[in-house]
Every structure is written in structure tokens, then in C-alpha cells.
């Protein structure tokens with residue numbers, strides 16, 4: 001599996017990473033070698049898409065790509081680290097939050113995979129904040 005497959009899976013709202021056949025280490029990102037034992041003996045692993053918000057940051061100084069989506073000083077967006085139900089952590093956009101009021105966003109909150117398909121070539125890994 002390569003990164004093209006990773007994004008194809010995301011388009012179907014499936015988060016598929018890898019699991020090491022030697023030590024069992026999981027990764028929600030594409031790797032060719034295990035980050036724990038360096039083995040290249042990896043299998044695909046589908047994650048449930050459920051997780052919790054570990055940390056986040058609300059960003060108002062945005063890259064061009066985000067500005068094109070309408071984000072900016074008056075409309076910040078939220079980016080976070082999600083700890084998946086299965087354990088691995090992954091960086092993703094956090095949806096269904098008011099990034100103008102970060103004090104209302106709580107770490108530990110349940111999240112659910114909600115891939116955004118604005119650009120069909122490269123879907124955006126995102127999680128929905130569940131109230």
C-alpha cells in the first residue's frame with residue numbers, strides 16, 4: 001500500500017494504516033518500516049475511525065490552500081492530534097467546533113472520522129467533534 005491507496009481509502013471514509021507483523025505496533029499513517037522495530041513486514045490495518053481529541057490548536061494565520069477554503073483571521077480552523085481507539089495518534093483537521101472560541105473545545109472529547117472531499121485528488125483527513 002502506498003500513499004495513493006491511503007487517499008483512495010480516505011475517499012471512502014476509511015482510515016487504513018499498517019500493523020507490524022513482528023511486534024504488533026500500529027500506525028495510522030503509511031509506513032514502509034515499523035516505527036518500533038524497523039521491520040518491513042507490515043499488514044494493512046483498518047481503524048474504526050473513532051478516537052479522542054488529545055491536543056489541538058486553532059489557526060488564524062493560514063496557508064494559501066486554507067485561505068482558498070475561506071479560512072483566515074476572521075475564520076480560524078482547528079487542527080488537532082487524535083488518539084485513535086486502537087492507540088495510534090494522528091494529526092487531523094477537527095470539525096464541528098468553533099475555532100474562534102477555543103476555550104469551548106475540550107481535550108478528551110470523542111471524535112469520529114469525517115473525511116472531507118473538497119479536492120477529489122487529495123481528501124482531507126478530518127474528525128468530527130461529537131457533542
Ligand SMILES: [Zn+2]
Pocket residue numbers: 020021022023024025034035036037038039
Ligand atoms: Zn514492529
